[in-house]
Amino acid sequence: xxxxxxxxxxxxxxxxxxxSGEISAVETMEAHLAQIExxxxxxxxxxxxxxxxxxEQARKADEKLAQGGKLGPLHGLPVAHKDLxxxxxxxxTFGSLVYEDFIPEEDALLVERLREAGxxxxxxxxTPEFGAGSQTFNKVFGVTKNPYDLxxxxxxxxxxxxxSVSCRMLPFADGSALGGSLRNPTNFCNVVGLRPCVGRxxxxxxxxxxxxxxxxxxxxxxxxxxALMLSVLAGPDLRSPISLPESGAVFRKPLERDLKGLRIAxxxxxxxxxxxxxxxxxxxxxxxxxxxxxxxxxxxxxxxSDADEIFKTFRAWFYEMNHGSLLPEHRDKMxxxxxxxxxxxxxxxxxxxxxxxxxxxxxxxxxxxxxxxxDFLALPVSQVxxxxxxxxFVSEINGVKMETYLDWxxxxxxxxxxxxxxxxxxxxxxxxxxxxxxxxVGKPRDDLGVLQLACAFEKATGFYQQIPGVAQ
Numbered sequence: 281x282x283x284x285x286x287x288x289x290x291x292x293x294x295x296x297x298x299x300s301g302e303i304s305a306v307e308t309m310e311a312h313l314a315q316i317e318x319x320x321x322x323x324x325x326x327x328x329x330x331x332x333x334x335x336e337q338a339r340k341a342d343e344k345l346a347q348g349g350k351l352g353p354l355h356g357l358p359v360a361h362k363d364l365x366x367x368x369x370x371x372x373t374f375g376s377l378v379y380e381d382f383i384p385e386e387d388a389l390l391v392e393r394l395r396e397a398g399x400x401x402x403x404x405x406x407t408p409e410f411g412a413g414s415q416t417f418n419k420v421f422g423v424t425k426n427p428y429d430l431x432x433x434x435x436x437x438x439x440x441x442x443x444s445v446s447c448r449m450l451p452f453a454d455g456s457a458l459g460g461s462l463r464n465p466t467n468f469c470n471v472v473g474l475r476p477c478v479g480r481x482x483x484x485x486x487x488x489x490x491x492x493x494x495x496x497x498x499x500x501x502x503x504x505x506x507a508l509m510l511s512v513l514a515g516p517d518l519r520s521p522i523s524l525p526e527s528g529a530v531f532r533k534p535l536e537r538d539l540k541g542l543r544i545a546x547x548x549x550x551x552x553x554x555x556x557x558x559x560x561x562x563x564x565x566x567x568x569x570x571x572x573x574x575x576x577x578x579x580x581x582x583x584x585s586d587a588d589e590i591f592k593t594f595r596a597w598f599y600e601m602n603h604g605s606l607l608p609e610h611r612d613k614m615x616x617x618x619x620x621x622x623x624x625x626x627x628x629x630x631x632x633x634x635x636x637x638x639x640x641x642x643x644x645x646x647x648x649x650x651x652x653x654x655d656f657l658a659l660p661v662s663q664v665x666x667x668x669x670x671x672x673f674v675s676e677i678n679g680v681k682m683e684t685y686l687d688w689x690x691x692x693x694x695x696x697x698x699x700x701x702x703x704x705x706x707x708x709x710x711x712x713x714x715x716x717x718x719x720x721v722g723k724p725r726d727d728l729g730v731l732q733l734a735c736a737f738e739k740a741t742g743f744y745q746q747i748p749g750v751a752q
Contacts, residue, residue, distance in 0.1 A: 283311035284448075288747070291357055291451035291505040298345070298356040305341035305356030309334050309400065312358045315751075316402075316449045322430065322750055325443035326360055326450075327406045327421040328371050334358065334402035341400065353532060354512060355398030357451055362441055363404040363421075364411050364456055365496075366485065367391055370401075375409040375418035377613040378606055389484040389520070390454055390496050390513055397512040405440030405453055410603060412618045413685055414464040414662075415672055416440060419613075423669060426468055427748035428714055432666035435465035441499045442469040447751040452500040452509050458595060460662075460692025462497045463704040463719060467661035470706050470715035470746060472506045472734070473499050477725045478699040481513045482520030488601060489521045492699060493594055502744055503705065503735040507531045510727070530728060535735040540574030542733070545654040547581035553690050554677035556664045562708040562716040563660060569740050570658070581657065582650035586639040587694040592686065593628065593636040600625025617672075617685045640697060647698050648724065656733055657721040661704045663691050665714040691719070701727040705734040706743035715743075 286308060289297070297303045313331050320326050341356045366372050366384040368391075373379045387395075395401070406424045408416050416439025417423035424439045426432040427447050434443045438455030442465035445453050455462045457475050466473030474497045481496045498509035514528030546567060549555045570577050599621040606614065607622055651657070664674055674688035675681065682688050695702045700721055707718040718737070722730035738744055 283314045286311035287315045287448040289451070290502050291354075291500060292502070292508055294357055294451055295354060295508070299351060301345070305338040305345075305400070306335065308356055309338040309358055309402070312449060313402070315447070319447050319449060319751055323425045323427055323443050323447060324422055325406055325424050325440040325447065326403045327363060327440065328404040330370065330401065330403050334400055337400045341398065352396060352398030352512075353508065354394065357399050358402045359394055359399040360403040360405050360441070360444060360450055360453055361391060361401065362438055362454055362456060363407045364437070365391060365454065367401065367404065370404070372404065373420050375407045375411070375420060377419050378610045380420050386485065389482055389517060393512050394454070405438070405444055407438065407440060408436045409615050409618055410599075411437035411456065411458065411461060412599070412615070412621060413437065413673060414460060414689055416465070425669060426666050427750045428470065429666065430750065431669055432714065433468065433669050433671070435468035435662070435666070437461040437465070438473070438499060439465045442466045442471055442473065445469070445471045445499050445501055446748055448747065452498060452505050454496060454513070455499045456494065456496045457696065458494045458598065459591060459686065459696050460689045462499065463661045463692050463702065464689060466499055466704045467717040468666045468715060470717070470744065470748070471499060471501050472503055472706070472744070473497070473704045474506045474510060474727070474731070475696065475702045476510065476514065476727050477701040479522045479524040480701070480725075480727055481510070482517040482523035484517065484519040491598070492522060493598065493696060503703070503731055503738050504535060506703070507535060507731045524725070531731065535732045537732040537736070538574070539733065539736055542575045542655045543653065544570055544575050544577045545580035545650070545657045546577050547579065547657065547659045550581050550584055550659060550691065550694060553663060554680040555660055555691070556677060558665050558710045559660050559663065559716055562710060563718055566707050566718060566741065569737060573736055573740060580654065581659070582647040584643065584694045586643055587697045588690065590636050590640045590643065590697050591693045592684075593632060595686070596621055596624035597628055597633060598625070600628070644698055647700070651723045655723065655729065659719050659721070660691050661717045661719040663688055665710050665716060695719070695721055700724055701730045703730050703734045705738055707741065708743055709746070
């Protein structure tokens with residue numbers, strides 16, 4: 281196979297071919313490094329590249345296979361980690377000048393799990409400073425561009441990861457999300473992003489082990505590949521006090537399922553969010569696909585009252601806890617929106633946090649009761665298509681002014697507040713060729729159901745097969 285043909289294979293296909301000996305880990309790594317060399321200068325998605333280390337590990341992977349050693353499910357597959365993820369001995373900047381030369385002394389848990397499963401680290405992917413905002417740029421590495429239109433943003437904060445996978449420079453990549461950072465960038469790049477339910481993928485190291493907003497998850501070209509990666513990332517770990525006890529092995533089973541009679545609540549705007557007509561028109565054209573699959577689709581949505589206040593309160597608190605100590609010495613090195621979020625957290629009182637917690641619990645139960653009548657909720661991932669790369673964030677939608685740099689992402693972070701699993705799945709393109717993805721939300725802890733429904737939709741539509749021009 282040619283290098284490019286190897287890069288076009290899905291992660292699942294690559295894993296099978298490496299395991300069977302049809303192709304080698306060395307050939308696979310060489311192909312992806314060549315793809316990176318050809319394409320990355322145009323998109324700036326992979327910001328730290330380790331070709332010598334990657335090739336050394338690929339050779340060891342082939343030796344292990346030849347010797348009959350026990351192989352993990354991701355044996356020989358290249359991966360790059362988001363630059364918010366700590367990698368022992370490898371530069372990790374968090375997209376900030378404050379940590380421009382930081383070299384961690386330990387690996388994050390997800391790095392451990394991917395390595396143990398046989399994946400081979402080749403570098404780090406770009407992210408906005410401290411993951412703040414769905415526009416991937418920073419003063420350390422610059423801006424990451426959308427592969428479908430280099431003049432547009434790729435979203436964020438897992439922007440480098442989404443672009444790398446979309447451009448076939450990686451078969452999959454890890455991402456992380458507080459509000460929409462696994463779904464927004466995949467929406468803009470026509471790849472799959474899964475926000476697992478809280479506790480599905482344990483996180484470590486973390487000073488805030490009880491944090492129930494931030495999650496890690498997979499980014500892949502197909503739902504099957506996302507499930508494969510989740511099977512490795514999921515499962516309990518004593519270092520995470522909120523990790524769920526179930527093994528990730530269930531996600532390696534076939535995703536086929538009889539969908540007849542499943543009830544889907546379909547909402548174009550969650551009852552009033554401003555949504556660009558290009559998004560609405562693209563998604564509405566796909567509604568009948570679910571009906572053809574045997575699902576019952578009805579207009580409906582839960583009551584998301586207070587979701588905006590809840591999210592912004594806890595996000596501000598999170599930023600103050602994580603980065604507030606940096607302000608006195610490093611304020612001039614940090615972007616304005618990060619400083620604003622930290623200072624918003626500093627202004628919070630105990631009673632304000634308490635009220636937000638009470639409101640979050642009430643919201644959870646409203647959504648839970650709504651989902652007793654439905655198996656899934658379907659809605660837009662993002663309220664707008666990819667916007668100009670010079671624009672830091674969306675300031676208005678359909679004439680409605682966005683008050684903060686976060687407001688245009690409500691269709692994502694309203695769901696994040698509930699802690700339920702949600703996936704972005706390719707669903708079409710605007711008239712000017714920009715991706716639009718559908719968001720599918722499952723009942724609490726039903727990550728498998730979300731993957732099964734998304735997989736059926738993906739196979740029925742095939743939008744994931746379109747390769748951006750820059751990668752062809």
